Amino acid sequence: MHSLPHISVLPGETMEQLQPRSGGIYCDGTLGAGGHTWQLLAASAPDGRVVGVDRDQLAQRTAKERLGADADRVDFVHGSFEDMDKHLAGLGIEKVDGILLDLGVSSMQLDRRERGFSFGKEGPVDMRMDPSQGETALELIERLPEAELARVVWEYGEERLSRRIAKRLKNDAADNKLTSTLVLADSVSACIPAKLKHKSRIHPATRTFQALRIAVNRELEQLERFLEIFVDLLAPGGRCAIISFHSLEDRMVKRCFRELAKTSNLPPDLARKAGERVHPICLPITRKPIIATEEEIQNNARSRSAKLRACKKVSQ
Numbered sequence: 324m325h326s327l328p329h330i331s332v333l334p335g336e337t338m339e340q341l342q343p344r345s346g347g348i349y350c351d352g353t354l355g356a357g358g359h360t361w362q363l364l365a366a367s368a369p370d371g372r373v374v375g376v377d378r379d380q381l382a383q384r385t386a387k388e389r390l391g392a393d394a395d396r397v398d399f400v401h402g403s404f405e406d407m408d409k410h411l412a413g414l415g416i417e418k419v420d421g422i423l424l425d426l427g428v429s430s431m432q433l434d435r436r437e438r439g440f441s442f443g444k445e446g447p448v449d450m451r452m453d454p455s456q457g458e459t460a461l462e463l464i465e466r467l468p469e470a471e472l473a474r475v476v477w478e479y480g481e482e483r484l485s486r487r488i489a490k491r492l493k494n495d496a497a498d499n500k501l502t503s504t505l506v507l508a509d510s511v512s513a514c515i516p517a518k519l520k521h522k523s524r525i526h527p528a529t530r531t532f533q534a535l536r537i538a539v540n541r542e543l544e545q546l547e548r549f550l551e552i553f554v555d556l557l558a559p560g561g562r563c564a565i566i567s568f569h570s571l572e573d574r575m576v577k578r579c580f581r582e583l584a585k586t587s588n589l590p591p592d593l594a595r596k597a598g599e600r601v602h603p604i605c606l607p608i609t610r611k612p613i614i615a616t617e618e619e620i621q622n623n624a625r626s627r628s629a630k631l632r633a634c635k636k637v638s639q
């Protein structure tokens with residue numbers, strides 16, 4: 324593996340949950356720079372395979388280059404993990420032994436000013452993970468009514484000043500002022516009182532940028548659809564590991580895994596009659612979410628908010 328455009332979070336912990344083995348087939352739904360895929364390939368050598376999915380064509384190119392000869396054991400797919408069922412069917416794969424999602428954006432995406440993810444770098448107000456389709460952040464701000472924009476900033480960014488920010492952004496967009504990420508960051512910053520700015524350790528536009536990015540990329544909807552389909556794609560004994568960085572995502576994953584483990588309180592024959600589940604479909608294999616060690620956080624600040632949960636399919 325060559326240089327490091329992105330440092331993978333919780334690498335050892337993730338492999339411990341997925342337990343890759345030779346001959347296994349795995350799907351990395353968020354290929355990114357290929358760091359986790361590389362580990363899956365190494366642990367499943369010599370003949371394990373990985374289907375590497377990413378919405379960003381930059382990820383495909385970077386991962387392919389970094390993986391070198393190991394890329395021969397990867398099927399690269401440009402698309403969303405919400406369509407993982409279709410991607411696998413397109414490759415003639417019915418079931419896989421493990422699935423990984425490492426949500427959010429990569430350092431490569433953040434670092435490229437032209438992608439518009441960073442409040443610290445001058446770029447277009449874009450933020451699309453797949454720049455080949457969909458609405459940019461500027462188009463989203465222009466389209467959403469003020470109250471809806473405020474809801475997005477509040478819910479996805481947990482920003483208390485969401486109403487004030489939404490009003491300002493709508494006005495600035497109407498005056499064609501939101502010409503770059505730096506202008507957008509200044510507009511948001513102007514809504515935050517000085518004493519709050521001094522108190523906070525993060526940039527005043529952090530929460531609003533996060534909220535816009537989540538909305539532009541329909542991140543929660545995509546995760547929701549994935550959670551509806553992944554279990555049918557796992558072979559019996561197959562594992563799914565999900566690394567999330569936002570409390571809303573972690574809650575969705577936790578609820579889904581809990582739901583799949585549920586069985587009826589009724590005796591088996593009565594449960595069957597009532598159409599209730601006698602055996603669990605999946606069992607969680609992480610009782611609590613796994614978080615990064617202090618040492619990892621020192622080396623990779625992005626790992627600070629990472630939460631890893633995993634489950635194992637126990638039904639046929």
Ligand SMILES: C[S@@+](CC[C@H](N)C(=O)[O-])C[C@H]1O[C@@H](n2cnc3c(N)ncnc32)[C@H](O)[C@@H]1O
Nearest residue numbers: 331353355356357358359377378403404425429
């Ligand atoms: C945090 S990075 C993954 C890094 C990777 N695990 C590594 O070790 O290099 C997240 C990647 O997921 C991609 N992504 C996010 N949401 C996606 C979705 N719904 N479908 C496919 N890819 C997605 C992003 O484009 C980004 O490249």
